[in-house]
Amino acid sequence: MPVTWYTAPISRIEQATPRVRRMWLTLPEQSAEFYFSPGQFLTMDLPIGEKRLQRWRSYSIANAPNGNREIELCIVHREGGTASEYLFEEVKVGTEIKFKGPDGAFVLPETMDRDLIMICTGTGVAPFRSMIQHLDNNGWTDRNIHLIFGSRNREDLLYADEFLDLASRRPGFRYTATLSRIAEDPAEPWIRKGYVHNAYEQDYAETSPDRKFLLCGWTNMIDTAVEKLIIQMGYGRDQVGYELYG
Ligand SMILES: Cc1cc2nc3c(=O)[nH]c(=O)nc-3n(C[C@H](O)[C@H](O)[C@H](O)COP(=O)(O)OP(=O)(O)OC[C@H]3O[C@@H](n4cnc5c(N)ncnc54)[C@H](O)[C@@H]3O)c2cc1C
Secondary structure, eight states, rough: OOOOOOEEEEEEEEETTTTTEEEEEEETTTTTTOOOTOOOOEEEEEEEEHHHHHEEEEEEEEEEOOOEEEEEEEEOOOOOOOOOOIIIIIIOOTTEEEEEEOSOOOOOOOOOOOOEEEEGGGGGGGGHHHHHHHHHHHOOOOEEEEEEEESSSGGGGOSSSHHHHHHOOTTTEEEEEEEEEEEOOSSSSTEEEOHHHHHHHHHSSSTTEEEEEEHHHHHHHHHHHIIIIISOOOOOOGGGEEEOOO
């Protein structure tokens, strides 16, 4: 199938945390419609190099499909990264972005027949935010969903108000944030000092075939989590799925 490339202007930029920007692309009315499943990503062709591999960068879609041609992205500034420099220093509202997609098989299970434990660090929350928002808009599930978000400090929390609000409305949804650089255990029961690994090791030590772990983030977190879940804790390979950012 020929690849469809889209061009859309950046319609809004919001600094979400000191290192992360939320960015919205709004497809013009006359362009082809962009259908995606929650969890998928798009690939941008950025003016940052000669060769394809130098120019292409993928970003997960952070919002649920909503039919209004708006795509939300959640992008971290990587010190010295070529795309990071471009997306944080060059682009502004109105800058046209060329992209293709959607791609990726990191989506909600066809049948929600197991509890889902979603584990992420930083902007790895993006696909989970899309999936969770989609379920909230289209009928929640009888299954439990536990989102475990990891970062360094409080100022790095992404979409926390939204997830806390959801947890108060949906009894099957639980939100835990693990912060590695805070001084001591905080008063809020949903924040824990430590890493994402400490949280699932504590909460899911006893294995059960009734769970699926979905992981999203960078190699260091994913490698450790896969090893812990499958080799150390004894979960089945089919119980762990992941999206690797790099
Ligand atoms: C399927 C997919 C979806 C992605 N979705 C997102 C997303 O939603 N949001 C987002 O911010 N990024 C996402 N990424 C990562 C993104 O594509 C770029 O790799 C990232 O923006 C860095 O690009 P750069 O050109 O600035 O850095 P580069 O110069 O390409 O990066 C230099 C090196 O740093 C590593 N690296 C980059 N960022 C980090 C980090 N934060 N922690 C540890 N190592 C890192 C890269 O793997 C690379 O080896 C995704 C990647 C993939 C493959």
